[in-house]
Amino acid sequence: MAGSVAATTAMRDEVGLYPQGAAFIDGACVPIEEARIPILDWGFVRSDCTYDVVHVWHGRFFRLDHHLDRFEQSVAAMYLKNPYTRAQVVDILMRLVRLTGLREAYVEVLVTRGMPKQATRDPRLCENRFYAFVVPFIWIATDEMRARGIHLHVSDVVRIPPQSLNPAIKNFHWADMTKGLMQAYERGCDMPVLLDLAGGIAEGPGFNVFAVKDGTVTTPAGTCLLGISRQTALDLLQEQNVKTVIGPISPAELRAADEVFITSTAGGILPVTRIDHQPVGDGEFGPVSTRLKTVYWQRHDQGWDCTPIDYD
C-alpha cells in the first residue's frame, strides 16, 4: 500500500475535482460521497481507532505538526500502527486538499484497528488501516451563535473518565457527548459542557472550556482532550502576559466568571455569553476573549505556524 502512494504522487491530481470533499481509502483518493469503510473494521465495531483534525485556512494548514505529533502519540497509545510515515501522511493530505480545491477545509486523519485475516478476538492480529478525508471547513457553531456568543448548558453527564480512557487520546467515544448535546437542545441551549467525576467542568463535544475571572484565565485538565486550539489559546494568552492557570473549574465558578470561551479546531476561540439562560458577566463579549479571538485569526492571516498548500 505504502508504495502505491509514492508511485501515484508523481501524477498531478486535478485541482478541485472533488469540491464536496475527498477521502483516502485503501490507498486511493475518492470523492467523499464514495468514501466507505468495511462494516467489520474494528475501528467501527469496537470504536478501536484514533484520529485527529487539522484545519486549512486561506490555503494553509494551521499548526499541522502539532496535530500530527498528537496523532502519532494517540496511535501509539492505542497500540496501533500507521502503515504510512509522517511524510507520506502529509503528502496524502496535500493531494486530498488539492483534489477538493478548498481554501478553507476540515481535514481528518484516522488509524483504525482494521480486521484480522481469520476469526479471532485478538487486536494484535489485525492489519491497521489509515484513512483520511477533507471536507469544507466545519464550524462548531452557526453564524448566529458566533455573532451572539454561545449559549452553554452545564450537563449532569460525566465525560468518560481517565480511569476508562485516557482523554489525551483523541477518540470517537462520544455517547456521553451526544447525550449531553440532546439534553442541551431540549433545554434550548446550543451545546453542553460535561462534568468530570469530581463534579468539575470537563469538556464539551469538540471543545475545551476557559473561564476568565479577575484577569486570570483558567482551563481544566484531567478529563479533557489536550486540544491544540486549547494550547494555541494558552500560548497566545501568555504572549499577552495574561495569567493562565491549568486547574479545576466548578460549575458555580463557570457561572460566576467574568468571561467564558471555548476553543476548537472547528472555530477557534468562541465566546460564551449565556450559561443555562443566565448571562455570563454582562452577557456581552468580554475584552480577554475578544482580544484572543482577534489575535487567533490575525495569526492565520500572517501565516504563523502555517504550512502552505501548493494548489497549482
Place this chain on the structure above:
Amino acid sequence: MAGSVAATTAMRDEVGLYPQGAAFIDGACVPIEEARIPILDWGFVRSDCTYDVVHVWHGRFFRLDHHLDRFEQSVAAMYLKNPYTRAQVVDILMRLVRLTGLREAYVEVLVTRGMPKQATRDPRLCENRFYAFVVPFIWIATDEMRARGIHLHVSDVVRIPPQSLNPAIKNFHWADMTKGLMQAYERGCDMPVLLDLAGGIAEGPGFNVFAVKDGTVTTPAGTCLLGISRQTALDLLQEQNVKTVIGPISPAELRAADEVFITSTAGGILPVTRIDHQPVGDGEFGPVSTRLKTVYWQRHDQGWDCTPIDYD
C-alpha cells in the same frame, strides 16, 4: 428504503450464495466482503449507534425476541429510530442467514445516527440507518480455552461508568476493553475482566461474570451489559433451584470463589479455571458451571425459545 425490502422479499434468494457472510447495507443484501458504511456515518465518527447480536444454532435463532426487545430499547435510549419495523428486521435477518446457508451463525443488527443532509452538528437532523450482517458463528474463546477453561486477568482498567454511558445500551465504546485485552495478553492470560468505579468486578469484553461460592451464584449489576446470555444463565439456574444473587463481587471474592464462569452470546456458558495464573477452586470445571453449560446446549438442541429458519 423500507418499501424496497417488502418488494424484494417476494423473490427467493439463493441459499448459501454468500457462505463467508452477508450484510444488509442501504436496503440491499451484499456479500460480507463488500459490506461498507460511509466514513462520515456518525455511527463511526461519533460511535453514535447501538447494536445487538443474536446467534443461530442448528439453523434456529436462539432467544431472538429477547435480543430484538433489548435492541429496540437501546435504539430508543440512544435517541435513534430504526427505519424498519421489527417484522421487517426479522425478515431481513432470515434473508441474510439463508444467503449464507449457515446453520451456526453470528448475527448482528445495528442502527447508526447516519449523516445530516447539510453541515450541522445536530444529531436530530441525521437520517438514521439500519445495517445487519451474518457471519459464521464466532466463539469468544478458542477450542483450547474452552477445553481447559478460561484464564482471566483482573484488570485495573475501569469499565466506562453509568455516569457516562448507560451500560444497558449495547455499544461500541470499547477502548477500555481493548486496553484490558492488551494487558491480559501481556500477562499471558486469555481475557480481562474490568472493574467498576467502586473497585468491584464489572464485565469483560463481550461477556458477563459469575462467581459461585457455597452453592450461591452471584453476578454483578450496575456497570455491565444486561446480557441475554447472563439472563439465560440466571433463568436456568433458578429452574435448577440454585440460589442466585445480583450484587457486587470484589476481585478478592472472585479469586476465592469455588467456581467462576462467564456468559456470552458468542459461546454460552464458559468456565474460568484460572485468575491471574492462580487456580479457581481446584482448577477444574466445577459442578454448577458444568451442569449449567450442559443444560444451556440441551436447550438449543431441544429448540427452546428458538426461531427456525426456512432454508428451503
